[in-house]
Amino acid sequence: MRRLLFAFLLLPLSLWAQRITPEEYIQTYKDIAMREMREHKIPASITLAQGILESGAGNSALAREAKNHFGIKCHKGWTGKTYHMDDDEKDECFRKYKNAEESFRDHSEFLCGRSRYAALFDLEITDYKGWARGLKAAGYATNPKYAQLLIDRIELYDLTKYDKIALGQMTDDNQLPDIAPEDELLELAFSPTDRSAFELVDMTADKRFIYENNGVRFAYAKEGETPEQLAQAFGVKYKKLCDYNLLRRPDEMVFHSGDVVYLARLKNKNWKAKKYTVAEGETLRDVALRFAVKPEKIMKKNGLQSARLQTGQVLWLR
Secondary structure, eight states: OHHHHHHHHTSOOOGGGSOOOHHHHHHHHHHHHHHHHHHHOOOHHHHHHHHHHHHTTTTSHHHHHHOOSSOOBOOTTOOSOEEEEOSSSTTEEEEOOSSHHHHHHHHHHHHHTOGGGGGGGGSOTTOHHHHHHHHHHTTSOOOTTHHHHHHHHHHHTTTHHHHHHHTTSSOGGGGSOOOOOTTGGGSOOOOTTOGGGSEEEEEOTTOOEEEEETTEEEEEOOTTOOHHHHHHHHTOOHHHHHHHTTOSSGGGOOOOTTOEEESSOOBSSOSSOSEEEOOTTOOHHHHHHHHTBOHHHHHHHTTOSSSOOOTTOEEEOO
């Protein structure tokens, strides 16, 4: 068993390399969008919808390689770094940022600093439809359906709640959905990247948020952070942080924005989901991190003699 477990710990880091969903994107950047709303009077719902649309929810090459989430081109007067790619024309120049937060701030300043967008700030800050149509009318994008695309995303993901939170009309607790009833949890797969399912439990002195999954504290990494940097940021011993996250070669890896990083040891069982059906390509490590349950406990509970899983296999988690 020890030999098998050791082999399991050498499995590649695959869970966090996958594309993020719009829901994950929202939960990663909602706080930045709300801060920009307070400072620059741009609805958080509009900022998030534009980010989702322009960056493919953070998955586009422009967002990943240039940290540009809003498709802002260089324009006259830009003195920062640049990124070139084909868009409306071949080899166009786009702004390149150090991180996503810098992109969000420049997006706010871009709208505030250009006269063609001035009329937007005469609208009610909660009038997301007016803002969406105004952006299209002012020429932010060439797509004739741009306004409706923004409106559709705002309504689909209920982004106006972040406008209300930023305005003090709604508390952070109100944005978290109720946990599904016990019988529904039998078929529900909770993932550390499904941020809406988790409770915000703490905040560090430098305003890093800490959540809980299955009673295990975790945080979201920033782009390019290493395990050592994260250990220092959250006051966790480096070796322990690597152990908690089942890292294969920690000295050779960096995290991407939104990656889940556990700050405590995984549990012996999951308190919310009883069983889980293995998806295609999932490893035991993936399932362990998804439900914050120790891999050896999953093996023992299910009588597994090998860490290898089969698509459609049912695993009991408690």
